[in-house]
Amino acid sequence: MPSRSQPHALRWLWLSAAIIVLDQLSKAWVLAVLHPGEQVPVIHGFWYWTLAFNKGAAFSFLADGGGWQRWFFTVLAAAISTALVVWLRRTPRRDWRTALPLALIIGGALGNLIDRLHAGQVTDFVLLYFGRWAYPAFNLADSAITVGAVLLVAFNLFGGTRPGSE
Numbered sequence: 081m082p083s084r085s086q087p088h089a090l091r092w093l094w095l096s097a098a099i100i101v102l103d104q105l106s107k108a109w110v111l112a113v114l115h116p117g118e119q120v121p122v123i124h125g126f127w128y129w130t131l132a133f134n135k136g137a138a139f140s141f142l143a144d145g146g147g148w149q150r151w152f153f154t155v156l157a158a159a160i161s162t163a164l165v166v167w168l169r170r171t172p173r174r175d176w177r178t179a180l181p182l183a184l185i186i187g188g189a190l191g192n193l194i195d196r197l198h199a200g201q202v203t204d205f206v207l208l209y210f211g212r213w214a215y216p217a218f219n220l221a222d223s224a225i226t227v228g229a230v231l232l233v234a235f236n237l238f239g240g241t242r243p244g245s246e
Contacts, residue, residue, distance in 0.1 A: 089171040089179035093185030099187025103220040104194060110205040119207060130207040132217040133199075157193040161186050177235040184228030 114120065114131035121128050164182050171178045195202040204217035 087173045088169050089173045089175060090165075090169055091173060092168060092176075092179040092183040093165070093186070095180070095183040096187035096190065099221065099224045100191045103188070103191035103224070106220050107181065107195065107203040107205070111203060114205070116171075121189070126209055128207045128209070129205055130217055132204045132207075134204055134217075135200040143164075154193060154196045157189045157196070161189045161193070164189075176233070177239050181232035181235065182226040184224045184231070188221040188224030188226075188228065191224070192219075 098117045110131055111128065114129060116131050116133070119128040119130045164186050166185070168179060168182045171182070173179070202219065202221075204219045205223070206219065206223075207217045208215040
């Protein structure tokens with residue numbers, strides 16, 4: 081637990097807020113300019129803008145759940161985000177190797193949570209191809225969650241000495 085001389089890392093929530101805003105703006109843009117299933121090439125044969133909706137989780141997991149999954153993933157995202165904010169509160173401000181990934185995951189989780197609450201589904205719009213294989217469509221929030229999770233693991237595996245453990 082951080083002491084008074086070592087403030088907590090809640091300041092990193094500015095990054096979470098920025099991710100939420102950028103995620104929601106990007107989704108509003110895509111909803112305004114694309115039709116479902118339309119693919120607009122950014123880099124032909126590799127990267128396309130598309131409009132897709134996901135009622136499930138990553139890789140459309142439980143997308144055909146009949147509606148209950150909306151509330152399951154809503155509660156799950158809220159619980160995980162709350163736990164991560166508590167973790168961020170207990171993290172010393174100078175421990176950016178923990179604060180940065182947590183802030184990214186929180187921002188991404190809440191960005192997708194807003195979609196679930198508002199529309200009952202998540203708006204995805206980035207589609208990548210590798211030869212004939214297409215990666216499932218995703219969005220900025222998904223990217224933030226993924227980068228945050230990878231950084232959290234990488235910093236903990238390869239980060240060296242942790243602040244406060246010197």
